[in-house]
Amino acid sequence: MLTRRTILQAAATSAGVALGLPLTAQRLVASSSESTTPKRIIFFMQNQGFDPATCIPKGIHNSGSLANAELPEPISPLEPYKDRLHIINGLHGLHTSPSHSAFFGALGGYRGGDGVPPSAATIDYELSKALPQTLLPHLCIGMDSIENMTSKPTLATLSASGAGQPIFMHSNPNHLYQMLYGSISTGDIRLQHEARSNVFNEIEGLAAAKGQSLPAGDGQRYRQFVDGFQDINGLRERLDKVSGHLQKFAPEVDERYTQPEFETDWHDVLLDLGISALTSGITNTLTIGSGRGEIFGAWKGLGIEQQGHNLGHMKQPDNPIWIKIRQYNSRMLVKIIESLESVPEGSGSMMDNTLIVYTSNNADSQHTRGTNWPVMLLGSFDGAFKTGCFTQIDGNRPINALHTTLLRAAGVTCDRFNMDDKLAQKFDDGNGPLKELLV
Structure with a gap:
């Protein structure tokens, strides 16, 4: 039987799985120093x-x-x-x-x-x-x-x-x-990527709004869910910004x-x-x-x-x-x-x-x-x-x-x-x- 709790648990896990990251905020902003090897x-x-x-x-x-x-x-x-x-x-x-x-x-x-x-x-x-x-x-x-x-x-x-x-x-x-x-x-891969991106953006927005009305315990669990989609969407946006660079390295x-x-x-x-x-x-x-x-x-x-x-x-x-x-x-x-x-x-x-x-x-x-x-x-x-x-x-x-x-x-x-x-x-x-x- 699906309950609000099991839905939240599954959603939070899906967010982490999709990105391949733990259910905590990750460093997704690249930074470099010329003196750093x-x-x-x-x-x-x-x-x-x-x-x-x-x-x-x-x-x-x-x-x-x-x-x-x-x-x-x-x-x-x-x-x-x-x-x-x-x-x-x-x-x-x-x-x-x-x-x-x-x-x-x-x-x-x-x-x-x-x-x-x-x-x-x-x-x-x-x-x-x-x-x-x-x-x-x-x-x-x-x-x-x-x-x-x-x-x-x-x-x-x-x-x-x-x-x-x-x-x-x-x-x-x-x-x-x-x-x-x-x-x-290009082709199906691009269409799937765009469709999934749109879904993730919508879910992140809905989750952020709905989570405010939850009890404290569920709210914290829901926050992990929201953070997971923020991580996914943040990574997608950053990869989009360097798409010209990535083009040189993507496997066929x-x-x-x-x-x-x-x-x-x-x-x-x-x-x-x-x-x-x-x-x-x-x-x-x-x-x-x-x-x-x-x-x-x-x-x-x-x-x-x-x-x-x-x-x-x-x-x-x-x-x-x-x-x-x-x-x-x-x-x-x-x-x-x-x-x-x-x-x-x-x-x-x-x-x-x-x-x-x-x-x-x-x-x-x-x-x-x-x-x-x-x-x-x-x-x-x-x-x-x-x-x-x-x-x-x-x-x-x-x-x-x-x-x-x-x-x-x-x-x-x-x-x-x-x-x-x-x-x-x-x-x-x-x-x-x-x-x-x-x-």
């Missing part, structure tokens, strides 16, 4: 775990250079970019309960679980606040089976702006294209959007949209969830018939299925690198000021306690991070220490990310950033 960061989270044997070259056990090493087959596409790579082994996430997935806990560094709301902001959101402002500070995209992406075009399991404030991932590229580039499109719409043969067609165009959002300057923080932080996911386009949970029960080293998935991921990383390298910035390219963080949302395997959480970094983040090397962390340092390091590199004073002294006494034998990673 336009840094950006990308998180690529693959579900089902990241076995260290699939990324650590054979024979390497101690920290050192990758110059004379041959990368394992699963990440072999990254061989030409080995001098930009930093492989990290030995961090842990015991406190996140990552079996099957740590969900929000992977990027939050706290206890997670299926259906458990975030207990604090995640590192990607915190970095989006610290980096130079953009029109859309944080963009999240999620890749899954075509059935899941169609039935649930948005899903929130990985990123959050605060306690109980999840951030939605976009999984339908048609919806995301319309949001980002509807104002410069083809049959992969409307008639995908496999889910990987949507994976590929979602990646294109994410890259275009970075190169155009719409955003400086991109989070990619392959498997969307859950135990599902499919890659039929790679010739893999197995799906979802079953993939997590397979050993990853020397497994032809996981070699295909990891190589597919690595080719995506290469595409990001090459795309950012092609755009001049300062005395170099956009990639010189970018960092890619590749890992899993549940440590080293699907069924894991989180004793080892391998991570790969690509790029130096404007010279902040060491590259072309392998680092073995032998102490009891949690993934929170990596998150702290990222914040430090972004200029934020932080000794521990989302970990109080009591928790640190049990799970962290150090303090501050991982000095082994920084220049």
Whole structure:
């Protein structure tokens, strides 16, 4: 039965989902300073775990250079970019309960679980606040089976702006294209964009007027609803103002959007949209969830018939299925690198000021306690991070220490990310950033 309360709840959620943002006001006004380095960061989270044997070259056990090493087959596409790579082994996430997935806990560094709301902001959101402002500070995209992406075009399991404030991932590229580039499109996409804009404008006005007569409790909930549409309409207006600039970066719409043969067609165009959002300057923080932080996911386009949970029960080293998935991921990383390298910035390219963080949302395997959480970094983040090397962390340092390091590199004073002294006494034998990673 529909009641005023359920209508308000659904409307508020729809507003947040449409924009892919939490239900709070967001920074949508771009600002820049000539003295500010336009840094950006990308998180690529693959579900089902990241076995260290699939990324650590054979024979390497101690920290050192990758110059004379041959990368394992699963990440072999990254061989030409080995001098930009930093492989990290030995961090842990015991406190996140990552079996099957740590969900929000992977990027939050706290206890997670299926259906458990975030207990604090995640590192990607915190970095989006610290980096130079953009029109859309944080963009999240999620890749899954075509059935899941169609039935649930948005899903929130990985990123959050605060306690109980999840951030939605976009999984339908048609919806995301319309949001980002509807104002410069033609045909049906343009008509849909204009129709939706008119509806959102009308709803915002009606909501603002009607909300004044509601009781205090419902009024506050209604205010979130109004703010959500203000955010949507504000973003549309700002993107309209830079439509001439965006025209240079919008991907070409083809049959992969409307008639995908496999889910990987949507994976590929979602990646294109994410890259275009970075190169155009719409955003400086991109989070990619392959498997969307859950135990599902499919890659039929790679010739893999197995799906979802079953993939997590397979050993990853020397497994032809996981070699295909990891190589597919690595080719995506290469595409990001090459795309950012092609755009001049300062005395170099956009990639010189970018960092890619590749890992899993549940440590080293699907069924894991989180004793080892391998991570790969690509790029130096404007010279902040060491590259072309392998680092073995032998102490009891949690993934929170990596998150702290990222914040430090972004200029934020932080000794521990989302970990109080009591928790640190049990799970962290150090303090501050991982000095082994920084220049």
